[in-house]
Amino acid sequence: MSEAITIEELIDNFELFDDWDDRFSYIIDLGKKMAPMPEEEMIEQNKVRGCMSQVWVTSRLEENNTIMRFNADSDAFIVKGLIAVLMAIYDGKSPSYIADTDAIAVLAQVGLDQHLSPNRRNGLVSMVERIRRDASEALN
Secondary structure (H helix, E strand, O other): OOOOOOHHHHHHHHHHOOOHHHHHHHHHHHHHHOOOOOHHHOOHHHEOOOOOOOEEEEEEEEOOOOEEEEEEEEOOHHHHHHHHHHHHHHOOOOHHHHHHOOHHHHHHOOOHHHHOOHHHHHHHHHHHHHHHHHHHHHHO
């Protein structure tokens, strides 16, 4: 991910905005700053099930299998922004950290879970489950 942001920076930045329109604009901007996923990775096996938009996620172990790197993309701007938020939580972390960290609970700290439509929330949960499953598989 280009222009990576930490979850701490994300939470701090969210607190700068007074309303959710501004926060969603910020999320969309985060998504626009992400490097696009190579087209050859946008294949059926990398699709995340349960998302209304098309979402693709790939993962790989790096640094002697101690950290995971993710590549993800979507055809919807807001979803790509949510992916950027998830990357702030998970990308570059150990498989055990990822498997043990529930991003939905983290995002509840800033109230994001309450401001998503049910369909977007279901898609976010599906993305988190996919990322955590990849981490669990990397542990085995």
